[in-house]
Amino acid sequence: MVAKPYDWAQGAALDEHSRRKHKILREYFRRYISTRCQLPQQSKFRLVVVDGFSGAGRYACGSPGSPIIFIEELRATLSAMNIRRAAEGLARMEIQCLLIFNDADNDALETLKANCAPLLAAIKDEVPDLHLEVRYLNDEFETSYPTLKTLIAQGRFRNVLFNLDQCGHSQVTHDTVRDIMQLTGSAEIFYTFAIQALLAFLHRRDPVKLAGQVKHLGITSVELSSFERLMSNDAWLGAAERMVFDTFRSCAPYVSPFSIHNPDGWRYWFIHLANNYRARQVYNNVLHDNATSQAHFGRSGLNMLSYDPSQDGSLYLFDMNGREAAKVQLIEDIPRLLSESGDALNVAEFYESIYNATPAHTDDVHAAIILCDDLEVLTTAGGVRRRANTIEVGDTIRLKAQRSFYPMFVPEKKGS
Numbered sequence: 001m002v003a004k005p006y007d008w009a010q011g012a013a014l015d016e017h018s019r020r021k022h023k024i025l026r027e028y029f030r031r032y033i034s035t036r037c038q039l040p041q042q043s044k045f046r047l048v049v050v051d052g053f054s055g056a057g058r059y060a061c062g063s064p065g066s067p068i069i070f071i072e073e074l075r076a077t078l079s080a081m082n083i084r085r086a087a088e089g090l091a092r093m094e095i096q097c098l099l100i101f102n103d104a105d106n107d108a109l110e111t112l113k114a115n116c117a118p119l120l121a122a123i124k125d126e127v128p129d130l131h132l133e134v135r136y137l138n139d140e141f142e143t144s145y146p147t148l149k150t151l152i153a154q155g156r157f158r159n160v161l162f163n164l165d166q167c168g169h170s171q172v173t174h175d176t177v178r179d180i181m182q183l184t185g186s187a188e189i190f191y192t193f194a195i196q197a198l199l200a201f202l203h204r205r206d207p208v209k210l211a212g213q214v215k216h217l218g219i220t221s222v223e224l225s226s227f228e229r230l231m232s233n234d235a236w237l238g239a240a241e242r243m244v245f246d247t248f249r250s251c252a253p254y255v256s257p258f259s260i261h262n263p264d265g266w267r268y269w270f271i272h273l274a275n276n277y278r279a280r281q282v283y284n285n286v287l288h289d290n291a292t293s294q295a296h297f298g299r300s301g302l303n304m305l306s307y308d309p310s311q312d313g314s315l316y317l318f319d320m321n322g323r324e325a326a327k328v329q330l331i332e333d334i335p336r337l338l339s340e341s342g343d344a345l346n347v348a349e350f351y352e353s354i355y356n357a358t359p360a361h362t363d364d365v366h367a368a369i370i371l372c373d374d375l376e377v378l379t380t381a382g383g384v385r386r387r388a389n390t391i392e393v394g395d396t397i398r399l400k401a402q403r404s405f406y407p408m409f410v411p412e413k414k415g416s
């Protein structure tokens with residue numbers, strides 16, 4: 001039996017946290033397509049998008065929901081890309097996309113079909129390079145999962161993007177999240193949940209551990225269950241992020257544990273799971289283009305959750321003020337990371353090692369590397385990079401011979 005917080009037949013209201021989430025989802029998906037279609041020699045891209053809690057596609061105010069956002073962005077991004085490619089003398093790009101829309105509510109799914117039909121018909125007539133196939137499934141997500149997994153396997157898709165916009169926390173199991181991430185090397189998930197529901201789950205699983213995770217905030221188990229007082233507490237945001245990170249880190253190599261920044265308090269989390277640093281790098285950059293839509297509490301350099309919760313940590317809203325502070329931390333953190341692994345790292349290896357635990361923008365990471373007196377960046381030909389925006393994945397970052405002293409043993413920080 002499905003609870004019905006969304007009355008799609010009467011027209012559902014679009015909450016502020018969903019509006020913010022939709023903007024990030026749209027911008028990320030646009031960059032996802034552009035990034036995956038950027039090779040000049042490429043002329044075809046195949047992907048599957050699974051919207052596991054699709055809803056009806058439109059809200060009472062007329063704003064699009066996630067399934068319509070995916071369709072609109074596929075169309076707009078491919079059209080813009082092919083205009084640009086034609087101007088550059090490149091072959092047209094063709095996209096084949098299987099869209100699987102699932103919702104347990106039959107009314108929602110029928111309304112979704114009606115909302116998608118005119119868009120799909122227009123694409124068929126007007127965008128010959130976009131081949132969309134839509135499958136509608138009407139069941140609880142966990143029940144539909146084996147069917148949609150078979151569809152993905154039959155279509156031999158390697159690029160797989162899931163949007164799991166559940167109500168609560170318990171409608172997708174961690175085993176399923178882990179299974180999705182193992183479907184292919186380029187699987188990604190957007191996963192939404194209410195932190196209150198995650199707390200209830202953690203409380204059932206290990207109440208002693210949970211009490212330990214919030215002890216430094218002076219929160220008792222009783223307060224945890226009353227919950228409302230925690231909502232606007234920045235230090236609570238930091239503790240919750242650690243719990244989220246801890247809970248999902250076994251599911252994927254790259255987990256962004258950031259909360260939606262809501263005037264209503266830290267209630268909803270919109271997290272991104274990826275197998276590849278590149279996806280997380282793009283996601284971090286999108287968050288900075290949507291400054292103040294998401295929030296992080298802790299450090300803003302590398303090792304974002306390693307700080308003493310009773311002394312350090314601050315709110316990072318992905319905005320310009322935060323970015324200046326991040327650069328200061330990065331200038332200290334990056335040479336330390338290099339010295340911990342020797343004295344040089346290939347840029348791709350460096351990215352692989354940092355992106356799970358930093359909220360930083362790529363431009364700030366590059367700027368810090370160039371600004372740091374202890375570092376130099378060498379090209380494959382042995383030249384030295386002088387400008388941050390020219391750093392490439394094939395380059396090497398190296399500690400300069402006359403570097404400042406980084407001690408072999410550093411005292412462990414409390415809380416890290």
Ligand SMILES: C[S@@+](CC[C@H](N)C(=O)[O-])C[C@H]1O[C@@H](n2cnc3c(N)ncnc32)[C@H](O)[C@@H]1O
Pocket residue numbers: 002003006052053054055056057064065066067102103104105108139140141142165166167171
């Ligand atoms: C938050 S709404 C989805 C909103 C939509 N993703 C959007 O962005 O417009 C959640 C949807 O999940 C559906 N739902 C609830 N429980 C479900 C379950 N166990 N499996 C699949 N769908 C479910 C509800 O009917 C509702 O339409």
